[in-house]
Amino acid sequence: xxxxxxxxxxxxxxxxxxxxxxxxxxxxxxxxxxxxxxxxxxxxxxxxxxxxxxxxxxxxxxxxxxxxxxxxxxxxxxxxxxxxxxxxxxxxxxxxxxxxxxxxxxxxxxxxxxxxxxxxxxxxxxxxxxxxxxxxxxxxxxxxxxxxxxxxxxxxxxxxxxxxxxxxxxxxxxxxxxxxxxxxxxxxxxxxxxxxxxxxxxxxxxxxxxxxxxxxxxxxxxxxxxxxxxxxxxxxxxxxxxxxxxxxxxxxxxxxxxxxxxxxxxxxxxxxxxxxxxxxxxxxxxxxxxxxxxxxxxxxxxxxxxxxxxxxxxxxxxxxxxxxxxxxxxxxxxxxxxxxxxxxxxxxxxxxxxxxxxxxxxxxxxxxxxxxxxxxxxxxxxxxxxxxxxxxxxxxxxxxxxxxxxxxxxxxxxxxxxxxxxxxxxxxxxxxxxxxxxxxxxxxxxxxxxxxxxxxxxxxxxxx
Amino acid sequence: xxxxxxxxxxxxxxxxxxxxxxxxxxxxxxxxxxxxxxxxxxxxxxxxxxxxxxxxxxxxxxxxxxxxxxxxxxxxxxxxxxxxxxxxxxxxxxxxxxxxxxx
Numbered sequence: 001x002x003x004x005x006x007x008x009x010x011x012x013x014x015x016x017x018x019x020x021x022x023x024x025x026x027x028x029x030x031x032x033x034x035x036x037x038x039x040x041x042x043x044x045x046x047x048x049x050x051x052x053x054x055x056x057x058x059x060x061x062x063x064x065x066x067x068x069x070x071x072x073x074x075x076x077x078x079x080x081x082x083x084x085x086x087x088x089x090x091x092x093x094x095x096x097x098x099x100x101x102x103x104x105x106x107x108x109x110x111x112x113x114x115x116x117x118x119x120x121x122x123x124x125x126x127x128x129x130x131x132x133x134x135x136x137x138x139x140x141x142x143x144x145x146x147x148x149x150x151x152x153x154x155x156x157x158x159x160x161x162x163x164x165x166x167x168x169x170x171x172x173x174x175x176x177x178x179x180x181x182x183x184x185x186x187x188x189x190x191x192x193x194x195x196x197x198x199x200x201x202x203x204x205x206x207x208x209x210x211x212x213x214x215x216x217x218x219x220x221x222x223x224x225x226x227x228x229x230x231x232x233x234x235x236x237x238x239x240x241x242x243x244x245x246x247x248x249x250x251x252x253x254x255x256x257x258x259x260x261x262x263x264x265x266x267x268x269x270x271x272x273x274x275x276x277x278x279x280x281x282x283x284x285x286x287x288x289x290x291x292x293x294x295x296x297x298x299x300x301x302x303x304x305x306x307x308x309x310x311x312x313x314x315x316x317x318x319x320x321x322x323x324x325x326x327x328x329x330x331x332x333x334x335x336x337x338x339x340x341x342x343x344x345x346x347x348x349x350x351x352x353x354x355x356x357x358x359x360x361x362x363x364x365x366x367x368x369x370x371x372x373x374x375x376x377x378x379x380x381x382x383x384x385x386x387x388x389x390x391x392x393x394x395x396x397x398x399x400x401x402x403x404x405x406x407x408x409x410x411x412x413x414x415x416x417x418x419x420x421x422x423x424x425x426x427x428x429x430x431x432x433x434x435x436x437x438x439x440x441x442x443x444x445x446x447x448x449x450x451x452x453x454x455x456x457x458x459x460x461x462x463x464x
Numbered sequence: 465x466x467x468x469x470x471x472x473x474x475x476x477x478x479x480x481x482x483x484x485x486x487x488x489x490x491x492x493x494x495x496x497x498x499x500x501x502x503x504x505x506x507x508x509x510x511x512x513x514x515x516x517x518x519x520x521x522x523x524x525x526x527x528x529x530x531x532x533x534x535x536x537x538x539x540x541x542x543x544x545x546x547x548x549x550x551x552x553x554x555x556x557x558x559x560x561x562x563x564x565x566x567x
Contacts, residue, residue, distance in 0.1 A: 142531025
């Protein structure tokens, strides 16, 4: 089997990966940039396919000029990394399948890069609530992806809820895709938001253009008379085969629903996001260290704890596209054997301050379990409820996450705990009085779902 | 036209001013469903107003949830191959989609 050995391999062609590959190429390195999707841009610049050109696509995006400048480089698309073979003293060997998503005749490629930049991004954290498995309940990211890449509105009467500034661009995208937005609900109250965002304003000067973006979203809401409510959440969704209404309630500052405040709102879709989880499976497989938030630990050059492995963007901590771009430049230069300038490093530091505010203002608070019922699904794949988890912990007396996952089946389904992993850990942590092996839901030896038949066929064609 | 559920924005109402695009047709459980070249399988199904195309072992309906290939709720059978994420697979003209087999 041929093993390709580029100077720099970049995994993920979102803002961080595009910036890293671009910087590494400009520093003279031979670079391979790959992405599992059919197109570059990542989730942030998710856009219409080449088959569907549009004159004014930029109105759905921020930083579109930066993207159009970066997208000109060569990108290996539809390339799914499914295994990172760990070496500890150097970058892992990456096994990749190239071809239509989840297909059976994809081309197998293997890379042993001299330097590896992981820019695999993040996916959404959606806290469970009664009825969240009903069709018509989406992550906010799904609404965004369908709006930007398909020009499809997930519903006609849509409620957007959860926590964080991401709710606002999602509402704007829905409006520009023909949906009616009922309201935008932020779980955190004004005191917490104001405290986190208004202290030491000079620190945010470098990222002040974000205030302009925010103002644009708020103008969209005002123009359509859409309320933005703080300290409010969707605590249940109702319907038989699809969502027809939701229960909305006020929350206290710990996110516990306040009794007597619940009211029902008719909707045909609800989009929920409570934050983001770094997509770290390749980093974990490569042996990279993680911090307390489950993000990849990096130094000021984007170096991880494994020699030759760098990380940039949301996998190093949730901070948005500007930080991802700045981190990508720094990591790409370092991976190519160069080093970033003072200005480039400063851009990274200044944007990190924004990330710190994000967590302080919008991070998940523990009272949300107040809206769970015993029959609320926690693991969507294996259909394990909150009651099943508690009963499993009580019946076995175990404090081992691994054994409790095996006995309850929570997190063992086809998504490999990506949707419920952190929630399962938090709930079991409370039921057991403290897990002995926390963090295990981030470890996934196979980075993607692969068909054994596809691997066997590839072996026959070209033995290892 | 239904008044609830997912809907594709009609090109003449779309503020991004789309240029003409080619049409494709998928065969979904034996029924032709029109779509636009470049859409995902999920995009074609939702553009046709469809919200679900799979049931869980407990008989609960599912369709798109995360929309970015993470949750695997939207699995569908494409040209006889089961367990394909509809939100990730680009639709090709003439693809046969089956929602009958269970994932």
